[in-house]
Amino acid sequence: MLLQFGYSQYESKVYETLVTSGEAMDASSIVKLSGVPKAKVYEVLDRLVDKGIAMDTIAGKKRTYTALPVESVIDKLTREFERDIQRLRSASVRKTVVDDQVWSLKSYSSIQAFCKQMIEEAKESILISMWSDEFSEVIDLLDRKEQEGVRVEALVTGSERPEISLSRLYVMNPMEDHDKLERFILLVIDMKQLLFAGVEQDSWQAIRTQAQPFVKVFAEFFYHDMALTAFTRKYPEEMFKDEEMKSLLLRLRY
Numbered sequence: 001m002l003l004q005f006g007y008s009q010y011e012s013k014v015y016e017t018l019v020t021s022g023e024a025m026d027a028s029s030i031v032k033l034s035g036v037p038k039a040k041v042y043e044v045l046d047r048l049v050d051k052g053i054a055m056d057t058i059a060g061k062k063r064t065y066t067a068l069p070v071e072s073v074i075d076k077l078t079r080e081f082e083r084d085i086q087r088l089r090s091a092s093v094r095k096t097v098v099d100d101q102v103w104s105l106k107s108y109s110s111i112q113a114f115c116k117q118m119i120e121e122a123k124e125s126i127l128i129s130m131w132s133d134e135f136s137e138v139i140d141l142l143d144r145k146e147q148e149g150v151r152v153e154a155l156v157t158g159s160e161r162p163e164i165s166l167s168r169l170y171v172m173n174p175m176e177d178h179d180k181l182e183r184f185i186l187l188v189i190d191m192k193q194l195l196f197a198g199v200e201q202d203s204w205q206a207i208r209t210q211a212q213p214f215v216k217v218f219a220e221f222f223y224h225d226m227a228l229t230a231f232t233r234k235y236p237e238e239m240f241k242d243e244e245m246k247s248l249l250l251r252l253r254y
Contacts, residue, residue, distance in 0.1 A: 002053075005077055010036045010044045015053060018067035026062050052076065100211040108204040111185065111197050112137060118189045125151040127188040127222045132158025134185060139164045155226050172229040186222055194218050 001019075002012040017034040018025060027045065031038045045065055048054035053068045053076065068076070105111055112134070119126060119141050126145060128138070135156045143164055146152045153168040161171045185197040185206070194215050197206035209215070 007051075008044075010034075010040055011048055014041065014044050015048060015067055015073075018054060018065060019070060024057070024059070024064040024066045026064050030065065100209065102207050102209040102211065102214070105195075105197075105206040105208055106204065111195070111204055111206045114206075114208065115185065115187055115195060116141060118187055118193065118195060119145060122150050122189045124190045125153075125188075127153050127186070127219060129155040129184070129186040129222055129225060130157070131183055132156050132160065132162060135162055142166060153222075153226070155222065155229060170226050170229045170233075172225075172232075186218060188215060188219050188222060191215060191219060 001016045003009060007015070013034045013036055014030055017030055021033070025033075027038075027041050030036065030045070031041050034041075036044060045054065045056070049056050049065075053073050054065055055068065056063055056065045058064075105114060116138060119128075119138060122145055126142065128135075128142070130138075135154070135158075139162060142152050142154065143166065146166060151168075152166055154166055155170045155172065156162055157172045162169070183199050185195065187195045192215065193208070193210040195206055195208045196218060197204055199205075
């Protein structure tokens with residue numbers, strides 16, 4: 001019951017036993033119903049009392065325990081969660097020196113969250129290249145940043161043009177025989193930091209860095225992709241009528 005909130009298995013079992021019994025219980029009864037070893041039960045009960053989700057009293061010569069109602073525990077956990085989030089926000093300190101390390105990041109949800117944070121922090125420019133389904137998750141944010149005066153340049157891979165009024169938006173429609181095209185995310189913010197993510201063995205992985213050599217290379221990579229997309233859209237026959245040229249273009253990851 002409480003495992004997902006950071007409580008131990010024994011703590012969760014004892015609380016569940018107390019809250020479902022609906023009455024005060026002594027340690028012996030809790031051991032029988034919870035399955036928690038007798039050698040551990042007093043330690044567990046003391047922790048629950050200290051954490052404020054159980055109460056104890058002495059009735060005669062016995063110490064008995066009862067649980068805080070579930071709704072009260074929910075309120076307590078919610079308040080603690082909100083307090084911890086506020087502490088986390090206030091504890092984040094921005095570095096004044098350039099961090100030139102290359103950091104790795106896994107999990108698609110984490111990568112998307114970090115992308116949104118980077119976009120939010122952009123002051124001057126955003127270069128972004130994504131597939132259309134990933135791009136749809138940041139459309140509103142990009143639109144707002146452009147309205148705030150940030151130069152946004154976007155390259156989207158997909159069959160349909162996204163419903164967004166960005167001034168500098170290019171769409172690349174993959175061809176049926178474009179089998180070398182792989183999913184990736186490229187984001188360059190203010191020409192100072194970048195995130196590049198791709199799928200390896202069915203799992204998203206990313207690198208993030210402020211190292212200028214990497215930032216410059218990936219920015220050039222972005223404009224290389226944008227130029228090729230523009231050329232192939234404007235001159236499709238000229239670009240693909242030559243089989244050698246077509247073969248080379250289809251090998252490019254753009």
